[in-house]
Amino acid sequence: SDGYIITNFHVIQGALSSRNTINKDAKIEVFLQNNIDKPYIAEMKGFDYRTDLAVLKIDAKGLPAAEFGDSDQLKVGELAVAIGNPGGLELMGSVTAGIISGLDRIIKTEDGLEFKLIQTDAAINPGNSGGALVNSKGQVIGVNTLKTVATGFEGLGFAIPINTVKEITDDLKEFNYVKGRPKLGIAVDVNFDEEA
Numbered sequence: 001s002d003g004y005i006i007t008n009f010h011v012i013q014g015a016l017s018s019r020n021t022i023n024k025d026a027k028i029e030v031f032l033q034n035n036i037d038k039p040y041i042a043e044m045k046g047f048d049y050r051t052d053l054a055v056l057k058i059d060a061k062g063l064p065a066a067e068f069g070d071s072d073q074l075k076v077g078e079l080a081v082a083i084g085n086p087g088g089l090e091l092m093g094s095v096t097a098g099i100i101s102g103l104d105r106i107i108k109t110e111d112g113l114e115f116k117l118i119q120t121d122a123a124i125n126p127g128n129s130g131g132a133l134v135n136s137k138g139q140v141i142g143v144n145t146l147k148t149v150a151t152g153f154e155g156l157g158f159a160i161p162i163n164t165v166k167e168i169t170d171d172l173k174e175f176n177y178v179k180g181r182p183k184l185g186i187a188v189d190v191n192f193d194e195e196a
Contacts, residue, residue: 001065003040003058005030006169007130008145009047012054018190020047030058033093046172050113052145053165055172066132069139071118071161076100079136080120082144082157084128091127098122098155107146107158117158118142124157133159 015026022028022044029039040058047054078100085092102119109115120133124147133142142159171178 001061001063003060003063004045004173005042005056005058006143006165007054007056008143009049009052009054010145011130012044012047012056013049016044019187028056030056031089031092032060032063036089036092046176048168048172048178050178051160051164051168052113052115053143053160053168053172055169066140067138068162068166069135069137069141071141071163074100074103074118074135074141074161076102080118080122080141081134082120082122082124082128082131082159083134084125084131084144086123086125086127088127094128096123098157101155105158109146115145115158115160116164117145118161120157120159121155122157123155124159128157 012028015022015028017023028042028044030042031039040060042056042058045055045057080098080100082096084094086094098121100118101121105117105119107115107117118133118141122133124144128144129146131144132140133144135141141162143162143165144157144159146158148156168178
């Protein structure tokens with residue numbers, strides 16, 4: 001209700017500089033359905049590429065807040081509803097329905113990262129990333145993040161379980177990073193080459 005927004009890291013990644021701050025030539029805008037003509041400029045509170053999560057903050061109060069469910073209590077076959085903006089703002093707030101098709105699915109990305117995800121057959125399309133996967137009570141049970149795109153496959157969408165999301169984003173809100181992970185104090189600047 002106080003303007004914190006959870007999304008996928010890959011949704012905002014293009015706005016970041018090599019130093020992982022918002023690029024001076026970029027901005028992250030948040031459009032709310034009740035006032036689409038007045039976007040909010042978002043501040044990045046933190047992100048975690050390992051879990052593909054990011055926390056944004058907009059300057060707003062009294063917003064309707066999503067209620068979180070418990071992803072550890074999910075069962076295969078339960079209703080799953082995906083909410084997002086497939087294709088952009090023209091289809092903002094689109095809803096697709098399906099079921100929980102699988103739990104604890106280990107998915108490896110092209111970048112070599114592994115995720116333990118909820119599988120659903122609710123349609124997940126480009127633009128659904130960062131949107132909510134909700135249960136029959138309207139509680140958020142996951143954050144839509146990816147789908148399998150291959151000839152002969154359909155209905156293979158995946159979401160980050162909300163219990164994982166809460167754990168990561170609580171740290172991002174409070175500390176701007178995920179606690180408990182070793183971190184070296186070095187940075188790589190790819191702007192230099194052998195001639196520089």
